[in-house]
Amino acid sequence: MNAILHAQQLTKHYPGSIALDHVDFTALAGESIAIIGPSGSGKTTLLHCLAGILRPDAGSVTLASQAGTIDLGTLPDAGLSRLRREEFGFVFQQGMLLPELTALENVALALMLNGTDRRTSESRAADWLGALGLAGMEQRRLGELSGGQVQRVAIARAQVTGARVVFADEPTGALDSATSSEVLNVLLGSVAANGRTLLVVTHDPNVAARCGRIVELRDGRIVADSAPPVAPAAAPINFKGAFNV
Template identity: 55%
Template sequence: MSVPIVDRQPGDPFLVGRGLVKNYGSHRALAGVDLAVRAGEVLAIVGPSGSGKTTLLHVLAGIVRPDGGEVLLDGHRIDQLGEARRSALRRQEFGFVFQQGLLIGELTAAENTALPLLLAGADRARAMAGAREWLAKLGLNGLEERLPGELSGGQAQRVAIARALAHQPKVIFADEPTGALDTRTSAETTDALFAAAAQTGAAVVIVTHDRELAAKAGRVVEIRDGHIAGGVLVG
């Protein structure tokens, strides 16, 4: 699925969740959440374990459907789409960075980075050239042919960031992207993520327990027991 191009200005809301409800059995993970993501912003979602923050990210990203409410991208509902169309939407419009990176072990750093471009139909030469360009931007020159098992944790996460940005998505969803990294590597990795996203104009929605990481965001939203508990502007 391709969402029509909108003349979007920095600060305009373009990904909107309204009245989001999600239940897992008797547990209500989201209890009527309203949240708008603005073009080009870095939004951190914080809260204790089990608060609903990862569920909120998954619903906004079209990974799971809400049981109530709606999700709109550029004014078009995406929560009602079938799985195949939501999967295509995620490949085309969104990028993802997870705690463990989820790189494919048999592929090199360049090949992992090129995957979104190949899935979008780019020929291999163009996809690999684009992948190498993003790896260079993230300080990984000379590591393009290494397998994930030959990279440090921080290097692997930078490859995951390059992969997430290679097709220039509208928004990057990052779920605890530094949870497995030490403090110094965590700071370097998130700084690289935010800087690289800013080059493309992509928004970043990051779920984290790390308050120092969250403090680098332009906006912080706290979720507790499936409700938005509060939001503050940082900076």
């Protein structure tokens, strides 16, 4: 496997504290990586710097693309926005979806922002929703869905564009244990089925143990980086080739 994301000497300060202290990090294509650590350790800051949401004070982040290596630090804000739309997908604790839109519209919007026509976007969105167990719920708004179903919509949105790296920040943090396990199965299964790289920030040791690698941060530094002691595979999911990206 080849490196897809590489960070070197990442440093990020906030008033009165240092969130990242000269962090080196590499993610390989197809890996699932859990980023763990106590509150304030720098987990989310690292995720946001890797995803181009935050600019580090020092250090670099590079992405291996078909066109060559992209240095995120050299991109203007518009270039970073385009990169996030095309190369990265995001799943957040609260979904960060638009409640005014239906499930189908929320997923299709990710494609339409990239210039795909509405008909094609909605067709691909419907394929993803169906593959993730939401067939028949395409026209429901978020208030008509359970927490687990909303996160499935977010997972579909994160991958419908063909994003090669999916960033998940506490994706199961607002869910009960049974729903958390169900959503994690869907997230890991769908990412693996499409050969994507997954980075998950989590406080939950059960979530971390399901990933292929665990990176632990403390006080803005990586203090451990290894495979988990027990890493059961995601429960089998029959996606029936429904993904169309």
